[in-house]
Amino acid sequence: MPPFSKGGIGAVRRVVNQRLGPERTFRAGEVIVPVGLRNNDTIREKLQSSFIYGGIDYRIMTISDKDGNELFSTDSLPAEERSSARIALRPCGWKTQRQLWQLKGMTTDWPVEVEAGLLSSFSLTRFNVGSALPRLISAFQRDFFTYTLALAIAFTPIPIALLARNVVSFYAIPSASMEPTLMRGDVLLVEKLPRAFERSKRGDIVLFEAPQSLIDIVVNSGSKIPSGSLFVKRIVGLPEDKDIVINEENDVLIDNHPVVGPDRSLCTDDPLKLITRMINDGSGKYIKSLGKNEVYVLGDCKAVSVDSRVFGSLDKDKIVGKPMARVWPLDRWKLLGPF
Secondary structure, eight states, X not given: OOTTOSHHHHHHHHHHTOOOSTTOOOBTTOEEEEOOGGGOHHHHHHHHTTTXXXXXXXXXXXXXXXXXXXXXXXGGXXXXXXXXXXXXXXXXXXXXXXXXXXXXXXXXXXXXXXXXXXXXXXXXXXXXXXXXXHHHHHHHHHSHHHHHHHHHHHTSOHHHHHHHHHHEXXXXXXXXXXXXXXXXXXXXXXXXXXXXXXXXXXXXXXXXXXOHHHHHHHHHTTOOOOTTOOEEEEEEEOTTOEEEEEOTTSOEEETTEEOSSSOTTSSOOOTTOHHHHHHHTSSOSEEEEOOTXXXXXXXXXXXXXXXXXXXXXXXXXXXXXXXXXXXXXXXXXXXXXXX
């Protein structure tokens, strides 16, 4: 028996030395990557009709023979029957599944079944070095902006990268407090130039550091705010605004006028009414007048947003940035302008 043919080393050798062709076998649980489909239009069209695309990782969920009997590996079949085995595939990762489903117009559910013969000459395991370039090309095609930006940052000289980090950064929306304007998981490109408040007006969305009153609320609840955390809300009250009150519907009035912004009742309600309890004990129920350095901020979802209704006014010096664009998800891309 050849040296290093068993165990982990042997498995690695078999993966690295894997070759395409009719002798290629498959096993349940294996992750495969279709490659070389550009060289065969017929195979490519057949696979794409089942939403199997080159350069994407697919996990083999099940394998069955031509009679529907489930198999662990096509290696257990006679050589002449391997090409007719049915392989059920599912893309690896929910993000890839959703992209293929939505962008490619898929109308069925995963997994999808294809004949092993369509893949035997056009698929490598994902650990084979031959799959690296097709996977990279596919990733760029599906998510060009994200990968291009990542590469640009990776190859940027360190001093410039550090400077850029202090001027612009990405911020992922962690909660539902700004829905439906900003959804949980949205990613913003944020500018953090000095004097962010001076570039803001009533109704603008801003990012800010937690005021001490908010820190105290979080600490008293038995938790803590991670260092460097930012919060995102909309400015509705400006310095020296007067008579800020909250009515029975938890809406805010300033000088007896409704505040700016969207309808704040469009998001999902909180059945436990936790925000209502916090507002009743909060510092923002009534403010006679905002100071010269104070603003009043609200989330766009009044049912779940911990905002000035709870922690009171916000020092304008705590405002550190403004969103320049929503960069993710791509179908909700929005550049500049008011949100």
